[in-house]
Amino acid sequence: MTWQQFKITTLSKMQETESLTSTSEYRLPPAEERADYIRRNFDAIARNYDRFNDVVTFGFHRLWKRSAIRLTALPGNSGRQVLDLCCGSGDLTLLFADRLAADSKVTALDFSPGMLQILQHRLNKKKYTCAVELREGDAAHLTDCPNDFYDAVTIGFGLRNVQDRAGCLRECLRVLKPGRRLVILDVGRVNWTIPRVVHEFYFNHIVPRIGEWLHGERNEMYAYLPASARIYPGQQELARELETAGFTDVRYTNRFLGASVLHVAQKPV
Numbered sequence: 338m339t340w341q342q343f344k345i346t347t348l349s350k351m352q353e354t355e356s357l358t359s360t361s362e363y364r365l366p367p368a369e370e371r372a373d374y375i376r377r378n379f380d381a382i383a384r385n386y387d388r389f390n391d392v393v394t395f396g397f398h399r400l401w402k403r404s405a406i407r408l409t410a411l412p413g414n415s416g417r418q419v420l421d422l423c424c425g426s427g428d429l430t431l432l433f434a435d436r437l438a439a440d441s442k443v444t445a446l447d448f449s450p451g452m453l454q455i456l457q458h459r460l461n462k463k464k465y466t467c468a469v470e471l472r473e474g475d476a477a478h479l480t481d482c483p484n485d486f487y488d489a490v491t492i493g494f495g496l497r498n499v500q501d502r503a504g505c506l507r508e509c510l511r512v513l514k515p516g517r518r519l520v521i522l523d524v525g526r527v528n529w530t531i532p533r534v535v536h537e538f539y540f541n542h543i544v545p546r547i548g549e550w551l552h553g554e555r556n557e558m559y560a561y562l563p564a565s566a567r568i569y570p571g572q573q574e575l576a577r578e579l580e581t582a583g584f585t586d587v588r589y590t591n592r593f594l595g596a597s598v599l600h601v602a603q604k605p606v
């Protein structure tokens with residue numbers, strides 16, 4: 338067998354397995370039930386979430402999150418207001434809090450009380466100089482957030498879960514100060530054939546097993562993760578959605594050949 342034949346046979350076998358399991362083992366709940374399902378299940382896995390992230394990304398999510406903070410390009414750390422949407426256990430919130438001065442504030446918003454509890458627990462362990470407010474709420478309806486108020490908005494591995502993505506992006510635009518940035522960190526599409534198939538196999542088959550192993554029992558949320566990635570837009574499509582929402586200077590930067598991606602978008606001045 339030639340290398341080319343070996344490559345085609347192996348890839349098609351892996352793709353076959355992938356499409357079989359993704360349709361027969363797990364189905365996303367209907368769109369109208371999804372928000373409730375996601376909230377309930379994030380509550381259920383909250384205590385294992387950080388360990389899970391460390392294991393499945395080999396710790397790299399920490400570097401990507403540092404890049405996300407850098408890409409907000411905050412003009413100084415004094416007198417700043419930042420908003421971390423879908424904050425979860427608060428990695429981005431705490432990175433902001435580490436950098437901001439006493440007259441600044443981080444608002445961390447999530448709709449899962451379980452995840453917010455973990456963040457509160459992490460906040461209790463260390464003294465931060467700036468104010469940190471935890472808010473339970475929906476990232477697509479920022480009702481308590483004023484217009485033109487925040488110096489930066491971040492969403493880490495969260496936008497993929499928000500049902501009304503267009504609504505969420507419009508809200509981000511509304512609450513940002515003109516000229517300031519939204520930074521989105523999430524999964525992306527790997528474009529190179531062999532790395533893509535390897536990544537899909539890892540993401541669809543290995544990651545859910547690791548999740549269940551760490552959790553100690555079966556939990557649908559670990560199968561939800563790859564399923565949600567399949568319906569999330571690719572890098573260019575999301576860039577177009579950001580432009581449609583009204584952002585300018587939209588760009589993205591891939592990590593791990595696009596397995597992870599950081600989008601940066603600016604509110605027009």
Ligand SMILES: C[S@@+](CC[C@H](N)C(=O)[O-])C[C@H]1O[C@@H](n2cnc3c(N)ncnc32)[C@H](O)[C@@H]1O
Nearest residue numbers: 379423424425447448449452475476493495498
């Ligand atoms: C995968 S976690 C990401 C947590 C954290 N930002 C990080 O990067 O590690 C996704 C979080 O988004 C939250 N979430 C999903 N949809 C949401 C929504 N519509 N409004 C607010 N929070 C939401 C979930 O509760 C969960 O805590």
